[in-house]
Amino acid sequence: MEKPLNKQELVAAVADDADLPKAKAGEVVDAVFSAIEKALSKKQEVRLVGFGTFVTATRKAAKGRNPRTGEEIDIPASTSVRFKPGKNLKEAVS
Numbered sequence: 001m002e003k004p005l006n007k008q009e010l011v012a013a014v015a016d017d018a019d020l021p022k023a024k025a026g027e028v029v030d031a032v033f034s035a036i037e038k039a040l041s042k043k044q045e046v047r048l049v050g051f052g053t054f055v056t057a058t059r060k061a062a063k064g065r066n067p068r069t070g071e072e073i074d075i076p077a078s079t080s081v082r083f084k085p086g087k088n089l090k091e092a093v094s
Contacts, residue, residue, distance in 0.1 A: 040081055050088040057082050 005013075007029070015025035036054055039046050046054040061077040085093075 048086070050086050052083055052085040052089055055082050055084065056080070 011022055011026045011029050014020070014029055015022045018025060018028075020028070036046050040054060040056055043056050056079050059078050059080065062075045064073050064075045065071065066073055
């Protein structure tokens with residue numbers, strides 16, 4: 001298994017693919033991440049046809065148990081981000 005791709009390596013790959021300087025590619029990558037983050041913070045779905053969809057999901061508050069003590073605890077409601085891969089991405093990784 002290969003090591004995970006970090007942000008610097010992603011920026012370098014974008015720079016090579018788009019024939020951009022690394023600094024400009026870094027700005028582009030940051031802008032894409034920022035746009036996705038802003039949309040999700042407004043509960044807006046981000047659909048990238050062929051790649052996938054980012055959506056927010058709300059989890060209801062629940063009761064849980066501390067596994068060490070068995071004590072019942074309250075788990076607060078929360079919002080998480082989910083990613084559903086698109087058909088092309090599924091096929092590419094299969």
